[in-house]
Amino acid sequence: MDNAKIRATAIFATALLAAGGAVFGAPAKTNVECAKDNGGITLPEGFCAVVVADDVGSARHLAVNKNGDIYVALSQVNGDSRKGGIAALRDTNGDGRADVTEYFGDETGTGIAVRGDWLYFAPDDKVLRYRLKPGQLVPERKPETIVKNLPEQDEHSAKSMAFDARGNMYVNIGAPSNSCQRSDRAPHSPGIKPCSLLERHGGIWRFKADKENQTQGDGKRYATGTRNVIALAWNTPADQLEGVQMGRDQLHDLWPEHFTTKQSAELPAEEFLEIGEGDNFGWPYCYYDQLQGKRVLAPEYGGDGKKTDNCEKYPRPIMAFPGHWAPIALLFYTGKQFPERYREGAFIAFHGSWNRAPEPQAGYKVVFVPFAHGKPAGPYETFADGFAGTQKPMSSGDAQYRPVGLAQGPDGSLYISDSQRGRIWRVIYVGKQ
Numbered sequence: 482m483d484n485a486k487i488r489a490t491a492i493f494a495t496a497l498l499a500a501g502g503a504v505f506g507a508p509a510k511t512n513v514e515c516a517k518d519n520g521g522i523t524l525p526e527g528f529c530a531v532v533v534a535d536d537v538g539s540a541r542h543l544a545v546n547k548n549g550d551i552y553v554a555l556s557q558v559n560g561d562s563r564k565g566g567i568a569a570l571r572d573t574n575g576d577g578r579a580d581v582t583e584y585f586g587d588e589t590g591t592g593i594a595v596r597g598d599w600l601y602f603a604p605d606d607k608v609l610r611y612r613l614k615p616g617q618l619v620p621e622r623k624p625e626t627i628v629k630n631l632p633e634q635d636e637h638s639a640k641s642m643a644f645d646a647r648g649n650m651y652v653n654i655g656a657p658s659n660s661c662q663r664s665d666r667a668p669h670s671p672g673i674k675p676c677s678l679l680e681r682h683g684g685i686w687r688f689k690a691d692k693e694n695q696t697q698g699d700g701k702r703y704a705t706g707t708r709n710v711i712a713l714a715w716n717t718p719a720d721q722l723e724g725v726q727m728g729r730d731q732l733h734d735l736w737p738e739h740f741t742t743k744q745s746a747e748l749p750a751e752e753f754l755e756i757g758e759g760d761n762f763g764w765p766y767c768y769y770d771q772l773q774g775k776r777v778l779a780p781e782y783g784g785d786g787k788k789t790d791n792c793e794k795y796p797r798p799i800m801a802f803p804g805h806w807a808p809i810a811l812l813f814y815t816g817k818q819f820p821e822r823y824r825e826g827a828f829i830a831f832h833g834s835w836n837r838a839p840e841p842q843a844g845y846k847v848v849f850v851p852f853a854h855g856k857p858a859g860p861y862e863t864f865a866d867g868f869a870g871t872q873k874p875m876s877s878g879d880a881q882y883r884p885v886g887l888a889q890g891p892d893g894s895l896y897i898s899d900s901q902r903g904r905i906w907r908v909i910y911v912g913k914q
Contacts, residue, residue: 506820506910513577513909520906521882523867527820527913530865531577533896533905537568538584540898541591542641542810542886543905544600549891550618551579551905552600553898554593566590567602569618570905577907585619591639591711592652596690601650603640606633608652608688628652628688628695632681636665637709643722645715650690651722652700655709656683660729660781661765668735672781676765679705683764685713685722685756706762706795710754712811718825719855722756725808725829726798729768729779730836736780744786746837747772750801751808753829753850753857763795771801800857805834806844810886813852816893819910826851828864828895830884833877841873847884847897865897865908 515529522530533551541554551570558566565584572579592603600611600620608628611620627650631640637655644650659666661676681697684705688695710724733745740748750771754762767776776792778784802808810830814823826849833845847865851858870881877883886898895908
């Protein structure tokens with residue numbers, strides 16, 4: 482679609498929204514011009530993308546305030562121009578591109594969210610929040626500490642957050658392990674049983690969202706047996722916590738007598754989970770094999786890829802994705818800009834694999850899962866693709882971009898962040914031509 486058509490569509494959208502307000506699938510009310518190549522990604526017909534910013538830093542999750550200001554969590558602080566762990570972006574002239582970028586915060590991290598007048602941010606060992614005053618891009622005061630002294634670890638250290646409507650905050654605490662072996666990632670090392678890591682790791686903890694200086698002991702272990710659920714979100718229409726779990730690695734490397742390299746590339750599934758209070762999803766003892774459609778016993782605990790033992794007692798995922806795609810962000814769409822079929826559905830950002838060799842690496846995309854009545858209503862479909870920039874990347878370093886964060890703007894636009902080059906996209910619906 483050329484720029485003239487985009488502008489004409491935007492004028493049409495203005496009239497629609499002025500007349501009726503909430504119109505499902507009304508093209509975006511905007512003066513922006515989408516990038517001719519959508520900033521290097523592909524999108525379904527009727528959608529286009531604006532490159533909001535480039536080179537903001539090593540982006541992780543992002544959040545958009547009600548006035549359109551964007552906050553991006555960073556995993557590293559690079560150079561004198563980036564002196565904080567959060568990038569704050571503002572578009573002052575309405576062209577869709579950030580013309581103001583500022584940095585603040587003393588720590589880096591992953592989880593970030595706007596809740597009311599507060600910006601929540603999760604370094605690897607705590608959860609902070611900053612007061613956001615009207616019109617103010619960068620908070621002027623130091624943050625409050627909501628949760629402190631969370632486990633620090635070398636593996637799966639990132640913390641992510643979700644909030645329900647009752648004042649609770651849910652925090653992912655990943656397992657600092659592949660499969661709770663006596664020697665992590667060592668061939669034929671048996672698993673520890675019971676896995677002592679589950680006492681403080683490998684689960685979701687619930688805290689009060691507005692209470693300062695909580696520790697892990699003040700919270701409640703809401704669910705356990707999850708290896709790492711960075712892609713965590715509250716499904717508001719269903720009133721349900723949900724997440725997409727990263728499955729374990731290296732089945733062939735560690736147990737070559739039971740698994741081929743092809744099986745190791747495809748297994749186990751990345752699991753889309755409904756997470757209820759008290760749920761146990763079976764890590765590290767069992768994993769979900771999407772090819773067989775069942776949970777099977779992990780080889781560290783006597784499995785051979787077929788044995789199930791008592792693994793069937795653990796809840797099944799509501800959907801299973803191919804192995805090692807690395808789900809890292811989950812968003813339930815509640816806006817009205819996109820067509821109605823997207824309403825209440827789930828977007829998932831897959832960061833992309835590093836360990837599918839000798840098969841090509843995979844993932845590096847954003848998918849959409851339609852929902853109806855709080856449940857998946859059809860198979861997943863690719864929504865945004867082309868991030869990798871090549872059809873068959875052989876390592877994660879080959880990828881041009883890697884999607885890592887998702888956020889919904891106040892107008893219903895979808896924002897996507899990239900960890901490779903610090904690019905931010907804004908996806909808008911302009912209508913089919």
